[in-house]
Amino acid sequence: MNNLIKQKDILGFGALAVIIIVLPLFVESKYYFIVLNVIGLNTIVVVGLNLLIGFAGQISLGHAAFYGLGSYFSGILTVNYGFPLWPAMVVGMMATGAVAYLIGYPSLKLRGHYLVMATLGFGIIINILMGELEQFTGGHDGLMGIPPLAIGGWVFDNDLKNFYLIWSFVFLCMVAARNLLNSRVGRALRAISGSEVAANSLGVNTADYKVKIFVLSAMFASISGSLYAHYITFISPSSYDFHYSIQVVTMVIVGGMGSLWGSLLGAGVLTCISEALHIAKQYHIIAYGVFLCLVLVFLPEGVLMGITNFLVKNKDKAANYKNGLT
Amino acid sequence: MYSSDYILELKDISKNFGGLQAINHLSLKVEKGLIFSIIGPNGAGKTTAINLITGIYPPGSGHIFFEGRNLIRKSPYQVAHMGIGRTFQNIQVFQNMTVRENIMVGLHSRSHSGFLRCLLYTPMVRKEEKIIRQKTDAMLEFLDLDSKADLRVAGLPYGDQKRVEIARALAMEPRLLFLDEPVAGLNLQETKEMSRTILKIREKGITVILVEHDMNLIMDISNIITVLNYGEKIAEGSSKEIQNNPKVIEAYLGKEF
Incomplete structure (x- = not known):
């Protein structure tokens, strides 16, 4: 059984790699490339957030801030201070992790929903600071001229190159998340969401693990934020508002809490719906809400599990029918 | 000692x-x-x-x-x-996990790989996983749970859940x-x-x-x-x-x- 799961994963990651390599051959318009790249960026955030929500049972409503911290650290360090690009990204990731630790440590010590409130407030504060600290952030007008990433002389300066860059990161992040889940740390995290008191009695330092997974999930968001800043080359506070925090939580739920592949699907489906509904202007949020309600009512385990269960049931039914059992 | x-x-x-x-x-x-x-x-x-x-x-x-x-x-x-291992009066099994996984959590205190090692799945993690698997198999057999190893605990009868809880505590080698x-x-x-x-x-x-x-x-x-x-x-x-x-x-x- 466990070998089977691993084989399935290898198959899944193999398929993902092939799709990433081949897909650009079929995409012609710039617009679709942008959508695909945004899906990739969202997937990284959602995978990290799912580790926190789906596996450790904790909720953050401030992931826009961590995503934003990644973007602004990369942007400010490279534009204002002439930092080299990759080190800036690493510094951003570390600093974001440190900030997450400061938020998570006190609020996760307490039982209950303190992390939700703390991250909610934190997200709003950071978003305001992005607009107000003009001398660093460029204020509401945003920060312009962020250089694209490069390896050696190879500059990621168009949508296709960024597609490969971003999706390589998606692939690595998903492999890392899968590694974590298949190990003692991953099992301990799932144990915490199952019964905290039991996990503790088996030797899991639950308070420590909850803080660490929160920090890790913030770092995932930060990586994605850095990639976004170097890809779009322009950032402004409106990309990192409370709405984005809600959006990524929604993606986790729609994809399926505790489902790694669901994270990919959730990010994909909701990014596309968001895009498709742009014509509806401000009403698109209503359609978004209705979609979320429908998923919660009819596919509470998420779209991926919902569809899988449906297919398995039908297959069972078909098999039973063939065998003359029904 | x-x-x-x-x-x-x-x-x-x-x-x-x-x-x-x-x-x-x-x-x-x-x-x-x-x-x-x-x-x-x-x-x-x-x-x-x-x-x-x-x-x-x-x-x-x-x-x-x-x-x-x-x-x-x-x-x-x-x-x-x-x-020191323990079970609970009102059982506290991990409903969201299989019997095998429940017991594997019991081996948490007998292994050491941290977050970074597990993210990278280093050779040390691989080695530990192998030992955890072997010890888990032994514990499944000890409590006669091998036939149910890969079922989710949530669906098991009460008596089986109690044995899972004991197996999990025993896996700690208390x-x-x-x-x-x-x-x-x-x-x-x-x-x-x-x-x-x-x-x-x-x-x-x-x-x-x-x-x-x-x-x-x-x-x-x-x-x-x-x-x-x-x-x-x-x-x-x-x-x-x-x-x-x-x-x-x-x-x-x-x-x-």
Whole structure:
């Protein structure tokens, strides 16, 4: 059984790699490339957030801030201070992790929903600071001229190159998340969401693990934020508002809490719906809400599990029918 | 290495919740390698005593020594790392995981890879996973759960869930194991099997502290029985001695007129 799961994963990651390599051959318009790249960026955030929500049972409503911290650290360090690009990204990731630790440590010590409130407030504060600290952030007008990433002389300066860059990161992040889940740390995290008191009695330092997974999930968001800043080359506070925090939580739920592949699907489906509904202007949020309600009512385990269960049931039914059992 | 005949010692432990004196100047000595039972009427403080020892509540006053080391102010996870396992009165299995995975969590304190190593799945993680798998298989067999290894615990009958909880605690390779009402809610057949399992656990050299209401089981398998009432020890001895102790009879049945 466990070998089977691993084989399935290898198959899944193999398929993902092939799709990433081949897909650009079929995409012609710039617009679709942008959508695909945004899906990739969202997937990284959602995978990290799912580790926190789906596996450790904790909720953050401030992931826009961590995503934003990644973007602004990369942007400010490279534009204002002439930092080299990759080190800036690493510094951003570390600093974001440190900030997450400061938020998570006190609020996760307490039982209950303190992390939700703390991250909610934190997200709003950071978003305001992005607009107000003009001398660093460029204020509401945003920060312009962020250089694209490069390896050696190879500059990621168009949508296709960024597609490969971003999706390589998606692939690595998903492999890392899968590694974590298949190990003692991953099992301990799932144990915490199952019964905290039991996990503790088996030797899991639950308070420590909850803080660490929160920090890790913030770092995932930060990586994605850095990639976004170097890809779009322009950032402004409106990309990192409370709405984005809600959006990524929604993606986790729609994809399926505790489902790694669901994270990919959730990010994909909701990014596309968001895009498709742009014509509806401000009403698109209503359609978004209705979609979320429908998923919660009819596919509470998420779209991926919902569809899988449906297919398995039908297959069972078909098999039973063939065998003359029904 | 600590060498004494007593694996666990409680010295003058007290605990009150608000005005309620749950444990009142309790002292206990538990000899190594035995099945040590704690009985008493409802509310006598049996589960409270376990929760004090395993670090879930801090005691109001007194000392607790496990193999000579003080347990006061240790968190439950630290107590677990020191070699004390436990089950819960209202079972606390991980419903979202399979039987095998539940037991694998039990091996958490016997492995060391941290977040970074696990993210990268380094050779050390690979090696540890292999050992965890082998030990898990052995534990599945020990508690006769191999046929259900890959089922989700949520769908299993109550008796199986109780065995999963014991297997999980045993996977920690504890030297002292608390069983809080292991046969509550089980039928006769299951109770018999559980009693055999507890004896098998003692054979492994693990000291068992048993809290139970099932008197047949207690009298059958205990080496020493301690009786609590209103948080105080009112008697201690072999099953014969306890059965004929007037204080015990009074605690359970009330005074004779």
